[in-house]
Amino acid sequence: MNLKTSEIKESISELLELPKDIMLDLPRITLLGNLQIYIENHKGIIEYSKVRIRINTKNGILSILGTNLSIKTIITEEIIISGKVESIEFVK
Amino acid sequence: MLAVKLWNLLRGYVVIRIEGLSLEKFINYAIARGIYLWDITRIDYTTLEAKVGTNAYKELRHIVKRTGCRIKINQKIGYPFFMNKIKGRKMFITGFIFCIFMIFMMTSFVWNIEIIGNEKTEEKDIINYLDKLGLYEGALKYKLDLSDIENSMMIKLDHLTWVGIHIQGTKAIVEIVEGIDPPKIIPKNIPCDIVATKKGVIEKVIARNGDALVQRGDIIKKGQKLITGQIQREEIDTRYVHALGEIFARTYYEKEEEISLIDIKKIKTGNKFTRRIAKIGNNQIALSLEEIPYKNVIIERRNKRLLNWRNIQIPVEFITEEYYEVIQKKETIDESIAKDALVEKITIDLVKNIPKNASILNQDIVFSKKDNKIKGKLTIEVLEEIGEQQKLIPHIEFKEDL
Incomplete structure (x- = not known):
């Protein structure tokens, strides 16, 4: 049922050319080289250390690996992470 | 951010x-x-x-x-x-406020007066006069009415065409433009003579008032009387008049110059040697100690200074000297080209000296050649007015008064 509604939502947003991140409540991730990551619409931090940060989002856990990672800013809507980013992946 | x-x-x-x-x-x-x-x-x-x-x-x-x-x-x-931290350190705060106040105090006076543009007037006179008007070293700069001082300077020192005063920090900069004195005109009721301003040969004499002393063809010297205001006739007392008239004379302007027929041209070979020097104050320290490996060189210098902040100059300078190796090549210039160049050069120099209202009658150039050098002597003959009024001092008048 839930899967079906999201499918309908996706097709509607495609049809009306609406931004998908708003329709589907997805995180918007912006990378600035390998220096900074900007994540909008997150659902909280799960793990935080200098080499690994895991962030909860709507479609899974976003895991960031790197060195010297630190959280520049964190508010309800967005996180800015700086440091040397090596990899980003979604873990289901 | x-x-x-x-x-x-x-x-x-x-x-x-x-x-x-x-x-x-x-x-x-x-x-x-x-x-x-x-x-x-x-x-x-x-x-x-x-x-x-x-x-x-x-x-x-x-x-x-x-x-x-x-x-x-x-x-x-x-x-x-x-x-919070500061609250416990009252003396520090007082000192700080006092310091700022002192800086403010000290910068509200004029500590230095600079005068620019005075050529004829003595700096001392101007400073003395400014002193009287209230602009002196130690004057409170907020009290000065600059436009008022400028105006009274202009009125009092009448040979000034423009005075501008502006204050830059604690320095008052007084800019002065001096006018050119108008030619001396002798009032019509005062007797005078007309004398020659330079030597020449008289071409035309028009005496409107007074007696002409020279004729056409006379050779005159500088300062010689041409028209006199002292009129002497037989059986009549000597009269003194205001001499008027125009005197045209032929005058000569001469100039000699020489030019070499051999021109040494320097051609860069493409080899370059760079030397760096650091300059601190007046001391130069060579940063590269090698000898210059070429015989004939063209030197190009470039200076690099540290950034200046306001008026403060940091006395450290970096000089890069580039030595380009050159080959010297002798070239002989064609004689006629050299002569043309010479004539042009002398003419330009000479014409500067000739007054604008004079007319050129003749010009003559004589060349002589001497070991690869050409010498030229240009003479320009000019027709110009050479009369100038000069006050006549009557000396017999006393007798009549007695």
């Missing part, structure tokens, strides 16, 4: 250390409560460092209770904390 930082500094913030096991939970709770945390860094597994505003810090207490963490303030940064 800068605005946010400044705002934080103004409001004050604390650097806190959070110790505990569920630090992620702590962060999530903080976000949920709308507490703004920034620059969060992990120190080790159980400690976290973060920055938080002073007001938000109080709210963190509830979260601390819930998560079972411990909070310690590491550093207090910002205006409110700074003020």
